[in-house]
Amino acid sequence: MRKRISLFNSYVFIFPSLFLTLALGIYPIVWALRYMFYEYPGYGQEKFVGLANFSRLLRDTEFWHSVANTFVYAAGKIIIVLPISLLLAVILNRGLRGKGLLRAVYFMPTIISTSVMSIVFFTIFNSYNGLLNQFLLKYGLTSKAIDWLGPDYAMLTVIITAVWGAIGNYMLLFIAGLQGIPEDVYESASIDGANAVQKFWHITIPMLGPVLQMIVMLAIITALKGYESIMVMTEGGPVGKTTVMYLYVYKLFFPVSVTSSTVQEIGYGSAVGFVTALIVGVITIFYFYMSRRLNQD
Amino acid sequence: MNVHSKSGTFQGGYVAGQLVKWIFLLATALVTLFPIVMAILGSFKTNAELTAGATILPSVWQFSNYVTAWKQANFARFTWNSLFVSVAVTVGTLLVASMAAYAMDRTRFPGKKLYAALQAGTMFISIGAVVLRPQFDLMVKLGLNKSLWGVIIILISAHATTYFMLIGFFKAIPRDLDEAAYIDGCNFYTVYWRIVLPLLRPALGVTALFTFRGAWNEYILPLVFTMTNPKLQTLTVGLANLRYGVGAAAETQLMMAGACLSFLPILVVYIVANKSFMQVTAGAVKG
Numbered sequence: 110m111r112k113r114i115s116l117f118n119s120y121v122f123i124f125p126s127l128f129l130t131l132a133l134g135i136y137p138i139v140w141a142l143r144y145m146f147y148e149y150p151g152y153g154q155e156k157f158v159g160l161a162n163f164s165r166l167l168r169d170t171e172f173w174h175s176v177a178n179t180f181v182y183a184a185g186k187i188i189i190v191l192p193i194s195l196l197l198a199v200i201l202n203r204g205l206r207g208k209g210l211l212r213a214v215y216f217m218p219t220i221i222s223t224s225v226m227s228i229v230f231f232t233i234f235n236s237y238n239g240l241l242n243q244f245l246l247k248y249g250l251t252s253k254a255i256d257w258l259g260p261d262y263a264m265l266t267v268i269i270t271a272v273w274g275a276i277g278n279y280m281l282l283f284i285a286g287l288q289g290i291p292e293d294v295y296e297s298a299s300i301d302g303a304n305a306v307q308k309f310w311h312i313t314i315p316m317l318g319p320v321l322q323m324i325v326m327l328a329i330i331t332a333l334k335g336y337e338s339i340m341v342m343t344e345g346g347p348v349g350k351t352t353v354m355y356l357y358v359y360k361l362f363f364p365v366s367v368t369s370s371t372v373q374e375i376g377y378g379s380a381v382g383f384v385t386a387l388i389v390g391v392i393t394i395f396y397f398y399m400s401r402r403l404n405q406d
Numbered sequence: 407m408n409v410h411s412k413s414g415t416f417q418g419g420y421v422a423g424q425l426v427k428w429i430f431l432l433a434t435a436l437v438t439l440f441p442i443v444m445a446i447l448g449s450f451k452t453n454a455e456l457t458a459g460a461t462i463l464p465s466v467w468q469f470s471n472y473v474t475a476w477k478q479a480n481f482a483r484f485t486w487n488s489l490f491v492s493v494a495v496t497v498g499t500l501l502v503a504s505m506a507a508y509a510m511d512r513t514r515f516p517g518k519k520l521y522a523a524l525q526a527g528t529m530f531i532s533i534g535a536v537v538l539r540p541q542f543d544l545m546v547k548l549g550l551n552k553s554l555w556g557v558i559i560i561l562i563s564a565h566a567t568t569y570f571m572l573i574g575f576f577k578a579i580p581r582d583l584d585e586a587a588y589i590d591g592c593n594f595y596t597v598y599w600r601i602v603l604p605l606l607r608p609a610l611g612v613t614a615l616f617t618f619r620g621a622w623n624e625y626i627l628p629l630v631f632t633m634t635n636p637k638l639q640t641l642t643v644g645l646a647n648l649r650y651g652v653g654a655a656a657e658t659q660l661m662m663a664g665a666c667l668s669f670l671p672i673l674v675v676y677i678v679a680n681k682s683f684m685q686v687t688a689g690a691v692k693g
Contacts, residue, residue, distance in 0.1 A: 115513055115594060116513075116515050118509070118513070118594040118595070119509045119513040119514075119515040120509075120515065122505040122506065122508055122509035122598075123505075123506055123509045123510070123515075123521060125501075125502045125505060125506070126502050126503065126505065126506035126521075126525075126565065126569065127506075127521060127524070129502065129559070129562060129563035129565070130524060130525065130528055130563060130566075131524075132544065132563070133537075133541055133544070133559070133560055133563035133564075134528045134537075134563060134564070135524075135528075136540060136544075137533075137536070137537035137539075137540035137541055138531060138533060138537065140539075140540040141533055141536045141537065141540070193434065196430070197431070197434065200427060200430075200431065211431060211435060213676075213677070213680045214435045214438055214439060215434065215435065215438055216680070216683070217438060217439070217442065217673070217676070218438060218442075220619065220669075220672055220673060220676045220683065221442070221623070221669045221672070221673070222622070222623035222625065222642050222668060222669065223623065223625065224623075224625035224642045224645075224646055225623075225641075225642055225645060225665050225668050225669055226441065226665075226669075228645055228646060228648075228649070228661055228665055229441050229442075229444065229445045229662070229665050230441060231649070232448070232658050232661060232662070233441060233444060238456075238457035238658070240444060240448070240456075243457070243458065273437070273438070273441065276434070276438070277438070305423065334532065334534065336534075336535075337625055337626060340626075341625070341646050355534040355535060358533075358534050358535045358536060359534070359535035359538075359626075362535055362536070362538060362539045363535070363538070363539075363630055363633070364633070375539060378535075378536060378539075379536055382533045382534060382535065382536030383533060383536075385533070385534065386531075386532065386533040386534070389532075
């Protein structure tokens with residue numbers, strides 16, 4: 110009897126979590142898997158079209174541009190973020206005056222909403238009355254306003270914004286990893302006459318190995334997925350120059366802003382979303398196996 | 407510190423190294439703080455001064471920007487909406503996740519492994535914006551799209567991270583306490599409510615901070631739900647929409663005041679509790 114009651118109790122306590130996860134986590138995925146094969150503008154009758162959405166996707170240059178943009182964005186972000194945050198972590202992991210305060214400062218951006226900071230960056234980089242341009246013009250650093258959100262620089266601008274928001278978080282992850290390296294390894298290296306740079310290359314990097322791989326993987330996944338900041342700053346423009354994969358998916362489901370109106374394409378959007386998730390998944394798995402093989406060599 | 411060296415050139419190298427290090431540290435700190443400081447100072451400037459640019463401090467401090475933002479640009483309502491969503495999501499998430507963690511840690515039942523796999527799975531599968539649509543449709547069917555409850559429930563459903571953090575903390579609560587409580591006449595529910603939750607308080611505090619911040623900063627979900635209902639907009643959404651409002655493209659000072667209204671409270675909490683923030687975020691969500 111007692112056992113039956115406790116079994117019932119277990120289910121009572123698991124139920125809210127399980128129910129919410131199934132209804133709002135799993136069901137939407139199943140929903141998308143079904144709609145990939147339909148044509149459906151969001152109202153009226155849906156129509157089964159088989160693999161038509163996928164053949165359309167293969168010919169959809171806008172999508173493939175967004176894939177290319179995502180790679181540029183992710184690569185740019187990762188290449189800047191990781192070295193800076195690793196360097197900060199290495200410096201701040203040792204005894205250093207004011208390290209607590211500095212950590213708090215570097216970490217500050219991760220506290221603030223991505224969308225809100227993107228608005229602030231939007232006003233800073235704004236082409237004609239942006240703070241940065243006004244500053245550059247006033248001190249004669251440029252003779253005419255730079256179009257930071259225009260076709261040439263928009264990608265750079267969104268990457269800078271992303272880097273700003275991410276450094277603190279990766280610094281913290283690196284510090285956590287560095288704390289796993291025993292101090293006496295450094296001490297014996299010091300006795301052998303190793304300098305800071307040698308210690309970094311011959312001790313820190315190799316001993317950080319597995320943690321470093323995990324952090325790089327996390328960096329790749331988050332960079333491939335991020336679109337909120339871009340949505341606020343450029344809405345994917347100008348002329349699609351900063352449209353990343355997930356933003357493109359979003360655009361097929363919802364209008365991007367109150368000023369623009371787009372045609373909803375639920376079925377096609379589901380197909381694009383599926384392929385996008387597949388691309389991210391394949392890259393992750395590929396990276397995972399490559400880094401494992403490098404380890405074994 | 408390797409100051410063992412006696413040679414003068416090495417000392418010189420050491421000083422140069424220190425100098426480079428500190429320039430790097432301070433330059434990064436400056437770049438990090440720049441936009442935040444710009445937003446705060448900008449929120450006190452007139453629009454003309456802001457768009458003319460290149461002053462650091464406001465020539466006359468315009469505290470009225472905040473009054474205007476609060477009243478005319480509706481930030482009072484946005485703040486209330488944000489607060490409502492964040493508190494409800496925090497309470498709901500902690501409740502749902504702690505209940506699940508309690509059952510998972512203390513009992514055995516058929517399907518336990520399946521549940522564990524499901525929770526782990528939800529952390530890895532993501533098809534991004536696609537899921538928003540079925541989630542939205544579900545809420546419309548339930549009539550929950552007319553209030554912020556739809557947003558709240560969806561945010562609570564994403565409680566896997568909190569669940570995993572709490573499971574970790576459960577290991578620290580000895581089962582002997584449960585046994586003793588059962589002997590004293592407690593049952594499954596009262597042990598949860600009177601023994602486990604109070605002992606879990608530090609962990610709950612930290613995860614609450616984390617969940618609250620996430621809900622407060624959420625943008626896309628409230629955006630989708632309030633497209634046809636501006637009254638329900640949260641701070642993040644209302645602020646972003648200021649870019650398109652009537653003549654608002656020119657009202658940068660209001661955008662800055664609004665940005666400060668949205669991040670200053672959470673920044674103050676961060677400064678007070680920055681250790682907890684860092685602990686929780688290590689290994690978590692944002693990149």
